[in-house]
Amino acid sequence: MPTTVHEFAWPDRVVVGTVGVPGQRTFYLQVRTGKQLVSIALEKQQSAQLAEKIDEILDQLMTVDGNPFHVPASTPLELVDNDDLETVQEQFRAGVMSLGWDPTTAQLVIEAYPLEEVDEDDDGFLEEDEDADPAEVLRVSMPVGTARAFAKRTREVVGAGRPICVICGQPIDADGHTCTFPGA
DSSP: OOEEEEEESSSSSEEEEEESOTTTTTEEEEEEEETTTEEEEEEEHHHHHHHHHHHHHHHHHHHSSSOOOOOOOOOOOOOOOOOOOOOOOOOEEEEEEEEEEEEETTTTEEEEEEEOOOOOOOTOOOOOOOOOSSSEEEEEEHHHHHHHHHHHHHHHHHHHHSSOOOTOOOBBTTOOOOOOOOOO
């Protein structure tokens, strides 16, 4: 079966947002161009790493001698997007993700593949079909200013969760916290 590619070359909107309350949030990467809207579920850590790696690539591009592309050092104000997610219909849960740079369009490219379901064989060992193509993939290409805004918003969304205990480093729930630090 051929792979379904959800491709967004110059998206109108690309954001990470959440559904749910802190401690029970589901993170989504949501992309829209016109009426085409795709939402994929991410882990909080995937979201955080994606923002970190985008900033690393952009910062590195700024230091390249002779770079013909203007890379903003901070988020352009006109690209700030603090709106809620649009209606979420989860397309898939992301497993493997990749991030790259396309110098022909001066865009960062995110690819996300569905989390693979792994079956156990008769002996109880995990088996996966390494030759199987993924059923679908999300490919988003975004210009550098949009990428900088995306990374900033993603860091803010990730940081908006439960506060962290300064003693044990674990999240503090709304209904209290039992510190797990020895001697606390």
